[in-house]
Amino acid sequence: MKFPIGIQSFEKMITEGYCYVDKTDLLYQLVKEGAIYFLSRPRRFGKSLLVSTLKNYFSGKKELFKGLAIEKLETEWKEYPVFHIDFNGSNFTVPGTLEDILEGTIKGWEREYGKSQDYTDIGKRFAYVLKQAHKQSGRRCVVLIDEYDKPILDVLDTGIKGEQEETLLEDRNREVLKGFYSVFKAADDDLQFVLLTGVTKFSQVSVFNGFNQPADISMDIRYEALCGITQKELEHYFAGPISDMADREGISKEEMTGLLKRQYDGYHFSKAMTDIYNPFSLLNAFATRDMQDYWFRSGTPSYLIRLLAHTDENLDELTGKYYDPQEFVDYKANVEKPLPMIYQSGYLTIKDYKPRRGTFLLDFPNNEVKKGFVSLVASDYFKPQRENVNSWIQDLIDALEEGDTDKLHKLFTSFLADIPYTMRRKQDERERERYFHYTFYLIFRLVSVYTVYTEKEQSEGRVDCIVETPDYVYIFEFKLDGSADEALRQIEEKGYARPYASDRRLIYKIGASFSSQTGTIDDWKIQG
Incomplete structure (x- = not known):
């Protein structure tokens, strides 16, 4: 079997015998039930292949679809004028890049369909091309734009100035795109189908101002499996x-x-x-x-790293919570609220839905993303120990799998003691609590990649952490400036170990106290 690694051309996949997962029944539904669409998906999720497939479909290349679902659905196979723009592969941090790409693209189309001497504006020139293509072919036009938002994401929050040094390149690129996309309103009579793909949905300072809002199918049940x-x-x-x-x-x-x-x-x-x-x-x-x-x-988006550097919200305050969709679907270009960008970039996903409230639970999709993203955040959070975090986690997992509770105690104590006082110094009690909870959240989220980990509500309350290995179950309860006895008492009184009463594995109940003064474990007791 040939796997299409890095191949985004539908024609190449079919003609050269690569494995192709047939989505053409959904594609047929898409083109028959609407006209102007927007689809948001994380990077490397198949958006470009979808665009390429649509391009070949609207070009009437019936022979490429032989044996696929759409072959039995489509009976006409009409050929339409197709206009495809792909913003992938360009570096938009260089002023003028966006204008150069659009100018070169429009000139190519003008050579094919004709140029009006009346227009110099890029949007109006494109509208004229669409009208001429419609007139010459007798069919309306298809416009496919891949990664529509990359010219903005590349420069988001970078502070890079435009060529005139008067405005930010971020604002300049947004205005250029708004002018270009406004063509879709003027050319409505000349359009058969439009699809824009990207990572984000910009809503507040929208590039879609002035043109018919596309139908956002990013969370549409009908098209959930269109990519992936x-x-x-x-x-x-x-x-x-x-x-x-x-x-x-x-x-x-x-x-x-x-x-x-x-x-x-x-x-x-x-x-x-x-x-x-x-x-x-x-x-x-x-x-x-x-x-x-x-x-x-394959690369963490630089815009996301810049965004996280601005926020005061910790990862544990973002994950594992229920949200109204407007809190994470609409990106409002606000660096103070990173949740929408983290979700739309694919680092968080929907994990549950409550119909009565209409809210969604957001958390990490899988181990790959959890390990990578938490490691990235932890390396920044534990800066002085950046190089040692992953090796320390491996040592901790070894101790958990071996049932070595003394080693566990030493590992926790030494790691926390190495964090500089300047980093853990918190005058406010609430900030001390946040530091305490976030430190252990990051540690156990990293551990959870290799073991079974839960931090969940039980009938009697929320247990801090349970880690399961093939031979052992560890029930942790941590107290800030308390005592290990107090922590163990809570494990007993709340019955955190009851679900494991008939479990064949050895159960360790660990109570520990974290000192805000010393910044490490100052009391640790175990019941086995």
Whole structure:
């Protein structure tokens, strides 16, 4: 089986025999039920392949769709004038880049369809081209724009000035795009279909001002699986590669499927809660027969790092909470509120939906993203120990798997003691509480990549942390400036260990006190 790693051309995939997951039934539904769409998905999630597939469909290339679902659905196969713009692959931090790309693209179309001497504005020139293409072909036009927001994301919050040094390049690029996209209102009679894809939905200072708002299908139940790979598709198209990986690891096919699910599955884009796998990581894993963090290693967006540097919100204050969709769907270009950008970039996803309240639970989609993103944040948070965090986590996991509670105690004490006083110095009691909770949140989120971890509500209250390994269960309760006895008493009184009463594994109840003065564990007791 040939895996299309890095290939975004539908024609190349089909003609050269690469594996193609057939989404053409959804594509047919999309083009028949609407006209102007916007789709947000994380990077490397198949948006460019979707655009390429639509381009070939609207070009009437029936032969490429032989054997696919759409072959039985489409009967006309009309050829339309297709205008495709791909903002991928360009560096928009250089002033003038956006203007140069648009100018070069429009000139190419003008050579094909004609140029009006009456217009110099880029938007009006494009509108004229669309009118001429409609007139000459007898059919309305199709416009496909891939990564529409990249010219803004590249310069978001960078402070880079435009060519005239009067305005920020971020504002300049936004104004250029607003002028260009305004063409869709003027050219409405000449348009058959429009799709814009990107990562974010800019709403407040919108590039869509002045043109018919596209139908946002990013959370539409009908199109949740338009990009990415579902569980059904995984088992249908990739049964062979899963078996090969299972044989190589010496485990069953079911166990390998479970590992792949934990590592790469977990995305949900609507109330339907259909499980969607990250296609980039999944295909790389099949190609190499090795499970690695392919998507995360392919690059963390610089705009997201810049955004996180501005916010005062800790990761534990963003994750594992229910939100109204307007809190994370509409990006309002506000660096003080990073949640929408983190969600739309694919680092958080929907994990539950409460119909009565209309709210969504947001958390990490899978182990790959959790490990990568928490490691990124932890490395910045624990700056002096940046190089040691991951090796320390591995030592901690070894101690957990070996049941070595003395080693656990030493590891926690030494690691926390090495954090400089200037970093943990908090005058306000609330800030001391935040530092205390966030420190342990980051530690145990990193541990959870390799073990079973819960921080959940039980019938008698919220347990701080439970870590499960094949042979041991650890129930942790931490107190800030309290005592280990107080922590153990809470474990007993609240019955945190009751769910494990019949468990064959050895249960360790660990009570610990964290001192805000010394910044480390000053009291630690265990009941086994």
